[in-house]
Amino acid sequence: MGLVRRRARRLEAAISFCLFAVLLLVAVGVLIKQSDSNLARFGINIATAELPLEDSGKSTDDQTALSSLVPTGFKTLGKTGIYNPENLYEKINGKAPLYTESGFEELSTQRFVNTTDENLWAELYVYDMGSAKNAFSVYSVQRRAEAKPFGPMRFAYKTSNALYLVHGKYYVELVGSVESDELFSAMAEVTRKVRANLTIDPDAEITELALFPEEDLVPDSIKLYLLNAFGFEGLTDIFTARYKLGGETIAAFLGRRPNAQQAEAAAKSYYEFLINNGATPKQTAKNILEGKIVDFYGTTEIVFAIGPFVAGIHEAENQQAAEQLAERLFRKLREATSSANDE
C-alpha cells in the first residue's frame, strides 16, 4: 500500500511540474509577443500607428562626437543628429534609398554657426557606408558637374558652397549656408579635423580604379554603380569611366566577379538584355570583339568578359572610337588577369 502511495505522490508531483512548465511556456510566449513592436504582425493596420512628429534622429549630448570638430570662430548649432537605415528618410527624405541601397549604416550630422554672424552656418554630414567602396559609390554618383579639386585627398571636391569627400568608409559632406570665404575656410578646417579624428582602415583600397586605361581618361570621371547599372538589374557593382577619344566622349565600364564563369554569365546576360530590348548585332573587324558589339538605337554597346571581369563600352556615338577603347580596356584587363595568375 505504501508503495502505491509513493507512486501516487510521484505521479502527482510529475503532473504538477508538467502543469507548471506549461504555465511557464505560456508566460514566455506572452512576453515574446508583447516585446515585438511590429504591430503589422498582429493584424493592426500600420497606417494607424503614428510616430512622433519631431525629427526622430537620435540626438546626442556626447561632446566627443561631431560637436568636438567645431572650427575656430564658430560654435555648434544644435546637437549632433544620428540616423540609422530605418530613419534616414527623416533627414534626407527621398534621397535615403540612394544610401540605404548602398550599404549605409549610420549618418551623423552637426551644424556649426559663426559666433558673430548667424547667417554663416554649415552642416556636416558624416555617412558611415560600411566600406570604402560603398562610400566611393555614393560620392561618385552624386559628384557635381562643376566640381573643383579640394585638398590632398584623392576623392574630394568643392563647389561654391560645399565640400564633399571620401574618408575610408565615410562619405562626408559639408554644406554651407552661403557662398563665403570665411565659411569655406571653416568648413575646410572641419574636414581636416574629420580626417584626423575618424579612424579608418588604411589598407582599404578600391582596386578596380586602377584597371581603367589611363590614356584619354577624363579625370575624376569614374563612378561606381552598386545596383542596376544601365537600367539592368543583373548588372551590379559596375565601375564606369569617361574618355575623350577622337572628339567623342565615351563611357567604358568594368566589374569584377568572383570567377571567370560568373563574369562570362554577367556579360552574356547583359548582351541578351540589350538584344531583348531592341539591340541588333554589329559586325567588327577586331577579332577579340566579335560577337560582342550591338547597335542600340543608334549607339554602340560592347560587352565582353575577360578573366573575372565583365567589361565594355556603353552608348558610344562612334563605333570606331568605341572599338578602340574597348580594345585598350580588354588588354588592360588581360594584363591584370595575367598578373593575378602569375601571383
Add this chain to the structure above:
Amino acid sequence: MNDHIDKELDRRQFLARAGKAGISIAAAGIASYLLYDSIGPAASVEAQDPVTLPNFSVPQIAAQTMSIVKGYDRVKTVNKAIELLGGIERFVKPGETVAIKPNVAFASPPMLGATTRPELVAEVVRLCYTRAGAKQVYVTDNPINDPASCFTLSGIGKAASQAGAKVILPKDNLFEHTTLKDGKLIRNWPIFFKPLEKVDKLIGIAPVKHHHRSGASMTMKNWYGLLGGRRNIFHQDINTIISELAMMVKPTLVILDGTQVMMTNGPTGGSISDLRRADTLIASCDMVAADSYGCGLLGLKVTDLPYLTKAREAGAGTNDYESLKPMFATVS
C-alpha cells in the same frame, strides 16, 4: 510530513483531485479558445470618423487657369502670374482666411533651392492681406526635419511672420485621420488637418526640384507635407501617393517656382551647382497642368513622370497644359 499526507490523501482522493484539475484546465482551454480574437483589438483611431479636407478650389474661367511668367525677380513674376489669372482678388475674398503651404521640408538655407523661397511666400502673404483683404493668413507645413529648424533656417518662418502671417508648426493634436475615397494608400492615415479645417482658401507654393525617387518634386508632391505618420513607407509607391495627394487636396491656387531649378541630387541638393536658372514661374488652378509644364524645366517629358498620368486619369487635372491656353508673359 509524509505520514500526514498519507493520512490526508488516498488514491481515490488523488484521482478525484486530478480529475478536477484536468476539468479546470480543459475549461480554461475551451474558454480561451472561444474568447481568442485572431484579428486583435482595433486601434482606437478606427472608431473615429475620418475627416475630409474641404474643397478650396474656385470656379475655373476659360483661358484663365494657368499663367507662365518669365523673369528672375520672384516678387515681380508672382505678381504678374497672379494678375494674369485675374488678380489675387479672384482667389481670396475680403475677410477670408488663407492657408499657404510652402515646401519647408528641410532645415536648409534658401540659397540651395530645397525649400520654397521665403520672399515668394512673403509676397503671396502680402497680396492676400493688402490686395484681397484677407482676415488672416497662415503659413504651415509638416517638414521632414525638425519643424522649428526648418522654418528658421529656410528663412520662411521669419519672412512669413514679417509679412503678417501666422506660422503653424505641426503638433500631435493638429493631425486627424482621413481616408481618400477610392484611395489605395491614403486610408485611415493621419494628415495635418487642423490648420486647414477652418480656412477658406489654400495656396500651395513649391520649387521645381529633381527627386531621387519620384523624378521630380513640384506642386503635387508638395502636399506630401500634409501627411503624418510613417509617411516614408509611401516612397515604395511614390507615383500612386503623389496622384492620391492630388486627389485629396483641391487647392485654390498653386504656384510653381522654376526661377532656379534643382536639376540633380534632389530633393535635398546641397550645392549651388545642383541648380540651374530657368527664370520661370507658373501660377495655376490646375496643379497637374502646372507640374506637366514644370517637368519640362527639368528636361523631362510628361510621360517620364507616371504620377502625372495617374493624376489625370483620377480626374485631378490635365497633363495637356496647352489645352488650358496658358497665358505667357515676361517681366524684367
